[in-house]
Amino acid sequence: MNITDDDSPNGARNAAFTPPGDGAGTERAGRGRKALLSSSMVGSTNRGRVLQALFDLGPTSRAELARLAGVNRTTISGIVQPLIDDQVLVESDPVPANPGGGKPARPLWFSPHARPICGVLLMPDAVHACVATLDGKIESERKIALPDGRGPVQPIIETIAQCVGDTLAKARRTPFGIGVGVGGMVDTDRGSIVTVNLAPSLDRYPLADDLGRRFGLPVKLDHHPRALLVGDRWFGAGRGVRQFAVVYTGEVLGGALYFDGHLYxxxxxxxxxxxxxxxxxxxxxxRCGRRGCWDTIATLSWLRREAARAALPEADLVDSARLVDMAARRLPGAAELLDRYARNVAVGIANLQQTVAPNIFILHGDVVLGGDRLLTAIADHVRAMVPSRPGGAIEFIAGDAGDRAALLGAAGLVISELLQLPI
Ligand SMILES: [Zn+2]
Known part of the structure; x- marks a missing residue:
């Protein structure tokens, strides 16, 4: 963690030389020259870095934070005291430092009274909203089926607003903001949906503006796999890791990349x-109109079509759980299909590994239902496709088959915003 000293009265000395944030919009400044930060930005950057360190490390004392940042306790206290005053952080009861004495440590952690965050997962057929604490506990949630995605847009929007409104009504305090993970392409600059393949009525809808107006809160929109990644980064297996990728499989296929400490x-x-x-x-x-996409060979529709071709029972209901079960019961054709499916999922992962070498892959969605057998089969295929290199061990982690990681990740989009702004 780098903390920038802002004790100096001279603003020019207060420059932090690392642009804050998640990378979006800073590419130009980051190329060749670095943007300098104003005094007030240094303050918010330091707050962001302390909060980020807490997310990565868990409850940590001021002394430990100071040691990790290479600054004195006064500097750390100057950063954390306003966060304690604002009830974002709380200092817990003292725990003895060590038997030899020393000042008892009082770990800092997110206050249960802090304003919560609101996450919304918008898929073509349903909207799911939650209110969660800053350390990732879901306090209330609501899920509503959406009207036909090819019909008029207004009933769909009203259903989304009702779901969010009902969830916010149960929140104990006004949330910091609303993060929305969308199962389709989004324009993150404009906060609008670009296209949702299975619900075309939502195409080009300025959802962030609409929800922001209705609820008077900042709204951040992002692509569903990136919400998953944010969930893993703040609350899951991606905590404290510099580089990892998430891959989501199911009716659709998607992924996202956390690259050199930034969501790309x-x-x-x-x-x-x-x-x-x-x-x-x-x-x-x-379905995008082109040919030979990874989507055509590694989604549930491919799996179900091939299950029918292999004459497996109830082919139109096959998912990874059923496939693994059929393979375990040695139904003819099941083990072969399992291996082909694993190889088809693996090929996209291998391409990503060859391109940017994230080395850690967190898998979400349907493949998680296939348990260890499917995860191992995918991992074996990836390792066979990617030449081994020094330091190139590739790790595979099973994520979430349900909505929880994506919901928390959508809420986590608010944290990413929060870290860049003065509180
Ligand atoms: Zn395509």
């Missing part, structure tokens, strides 16, 4: 369309 979004959030990277030139026709 690409220009206006257009990056991360992993499902539509090509794995076979002139391959099958994809």
């Amino acid at each position: 979004r690409g220009t206006a959030g257009a990056g991360g369309e992993l499902g539509h990277t090509f794995v076979q030139l002139d391959g099958e026709l994809c």
Whole structure:
């Protein structure tokens, strides 16, 4: 952790030489020259870094934070005291430092009275909202099915607003903001939906503006796999890690990348369309209109079609859990299909590993239902496809098959915003 000293009365000395934030919009400044920060920005940057360190380390004392940042306790106290006064942080009861004496440590952690965060997961068929604490405990949630995604847009929007409104009504304090993970392409600069393949009525809808107006809160919109990544980064297996990727499988396929300490979004959030990277030139026709996308060979629709071809029972209901179960019961064709599915999922992961080498992959969605057997099969295929390199051990972690990680991640989008702003 780098803390920038802002004790000096001279503003010029207060410059922090690392741009804060998650990388979006700072690419130009980061290339060749670094933007200098104003005095007030130094304050918010330091607050952000202390909060970030707490997320990464868990409850930590002022002395330990000072030691890690290489600054004195006075500097740390100057940063954390306003956060304690604002009830964002709380200092717990003293725990003895060690038997030899020394001042008892009082670990700092997020206050249960801090304003919560609101997360919304918007998928083509349903909207799911939650209010969560800053350390990732869901306090209330609500899920409502959406009207037909090809019908008029207003009933869909009213249903989303009702779901969010009902959830906010149960919050004990006004949340810091609302984060929305969308199962479709989004323009993160404008806070609008670009396209939701299975609910075209939502295309180009300025959802962040609309929800912001209705609820009077800042609203942050992002792509569903990036919400998953944010969830893993703040509350899950990605905590404290510099580099990792998430891959989501199911009816759709997607992924996101945490790269050198930043969530990588690409220009206006257009990056991360992993499902539509090509794995076979002139391959099958994809729902995006192109051919040979990864999406055409590693989603549930591929799996169900192939299950029918292999004459497996109830092919239209097959998912990873059922497939692994059928393979365990030695149904003819099941083990072969399991291996082909694992290989098809692996090929996209191998391409990502070859391109940016995140080395840690957290898998979410349907494949998680396949348990250790499917995860191991995917990992084995990836390792066979990627040449081994020194320091190149690749780790696979099972994430969440349900909505929880994405909901918390959507709420976590608010934290990412919070870290860049004066509180
Ligand atoms: Zn495609």
